[in-house]
Amino acid sequence: MAKLAQFKDFGKKIVCVGRNYREHAAELGNPVPSKPILFLKPTTAYISEGQAIKIPKGCTDLNHEVELGVVIGSRATNVQESEAMKYVGGYALGLDMTARDWQAEAKKNGHPWSLAKGFDTSCPISAFIEKDKIPNPENVDIWLKVNGETRQSGNTKDMIFSVAHLISYISQFFTLEPGDLLLTGTPAGVSKLKSGDIIQAGLGDVVNVQFTVQS
Numbered sequence: 001m002a003k004l005a006q007f008k009d010f011g012k013k014i015v016c017v018g019r020n021y022r023e024h025a026a027e028l029g030n031p032v033p034s035k036p037i038l039f040l041k042p043t044t045a046y047i048s049e050g051q052a053i054k055i056p057k058g059c060t061d062l063n064h065e066v067e068l069g070v071v072i073g074s075r076a077t078n079v080q081e082s083e084a085m086k087y088v089g090g091y092a093l094g095l096d097m098t099a100r101d102w103q104a105e106a107k108k109n110g111h112p113w114s115l116a117k118g119f120d121t122s123c124p125i126s127a128f129i130e131k132d133k134i135p136n137p138e139n140v141d142i143w144l145k146v147n148g149e150t151r152q153s154g155n156t157k158d159m160i161f162s163v164a165h166l167i168s169y170i171s172q173f174f175t176l177e178p179g180d181l182l183l184t185g186t187p188a189g190v191s192k193l194k195s196g197d198i199i200q201a202g203l204g205d206v207v208n209v210q211f212t213v214q215s
């Protein structure tokens, strides 16, 4: 395993998991998946604290999705689930910002979600979290507030597919590399944002972040 220090500048490809919490699948009227649903965001989607989330031009329904992010520590190709946690370099809190109106249109037409999920500023991210700060990623409180009001409050124990299963599954199809970010899906409570909203989000008492929404 490479040294952890190199992952403090994570920022490589972003692999996202959809519908990984039953209640979130239900709130959008979707069936519970029998295998992970995956999509990608470009690296240009990343922003860190101090940078604003920009509502993309023409989007009328920008939603927040708070998610546990897993930072990949070493190259993973076709790894067994029993070995998968060795490939975790650390963690981060991530927001999978979603243009829900564009996603709905794409779903209706059978088109990809790339614009709805991959626009600039669609991946606000916390600082890197050392692996030992989250000894059990399957039991972490995850929350998000908008203007001080709680909108999402969940726990990663409710994920349908575990971190180990996700790494193993994804690595059967494409290689995960050091610095890649895996966003593991959002719990229920996604909602519409407007310009000027202030988002606060956190993983238990390990990390919290704040981002402002701008038009």
Ligand SMILES: O=C(O)/C=C/C(=O)CC(=O)C(=O)O
Pocket: 016, 017, 018, 019, 020, 021, 024, 028, 030, 065, 096, 098, 103, 184, 185, 186
């Ligand atoms: O299928 C939908 O309508 C929406 C799914 C998502 O946006 C999936 C996620 O990104 C998620 O569950 O975190």
Ligand SMILES: [Mg+2]
Pocket: 016, 017, 018, 065, 067, 096, 185, 186
């Ligand atoms: Mg998501």
